[in-house]
Amino acid sequence: MSREIATMADEQLHGHTGHEADQQDTTVRKLFLVLHGKYGNVFAGKFATGELNEAGKDKGVLAALRVWSAALAKYPGPIIELAAERLKATHPEYPPSLPQFEKLCDAAMPRQTVAELEGWKRLPAPEVMPVDVQVEPRCDGKDWARRIVARAVAGDRSVSCAALRDARLALGLEGRMSWQ
Structure with missing residues (x-):
């Protein structure tokens, strides 16, 4: 999967694909807006390259958006939103990196039992x-x-x-x- 993410980032940086930020996951775009709102240019500056695409958007930010979108695709939208809400307590001064944010998402995921993890079928409820x-x-x-x-x-x-x-x-x- 890391090769896929690297390929997507490279394509976005060098313009080898027709994908635009408009096609990105809405939840991740909202997350980027929230993170930019909380941390300002400290967050956006981590990804900015200065290279602009035809639409005038920074290619580095678009590449980061695609990478974050691909990495966070395994989490449902409400989990990403819950992790974003928890940023005040866990990262009050500086924005999280992608691995740090993934840890927040993992912590927000509901716990599964061993039976659920192993894929065991539930027994039917007894008929009383x-x-x-x-x-x-x-x-x-x-x-x-x-x-x-x-x-x-x-x-x-x-x-x-x-x-x-x-x-x-x-x-x-x-x-x-x-x-x-």
Whole structure:
């Protein structure tokens, strides 16, 4: 890939291609505007060669735009924008180089799990059929426990062991308590 970037930069500098800055990635052009706005000519001066193309634009800046566009093509637009926002904290005085900006983009990328990195397929979500039980209310404050026990008896596998144990304790079906 570095040969491709070098070739694009050389073509832009020496005019061997018909590509103009208008065809560059919009996000990278916006990024260059933001960086020029934050750092002024310190940023633009890094790339300026003094050679102008037919449109009157500096060939060095256009070449840098193409190189940055090619290098940042692997990042989605919102990630590039987020990295640009983080420049205040990470580079308050001087503009970042391309590798430094790529590190900011890498840090802004959402983390992936090992399964996502390896391309493993996700297991389908288990199908849990709701178990509808009818419990006659007794208004003694233990109706919740009766519903849980009735669901477990009906085969509801979504009832946790702890919830079932607590319900059985509340109803006095397990371990006698002094208050029962």
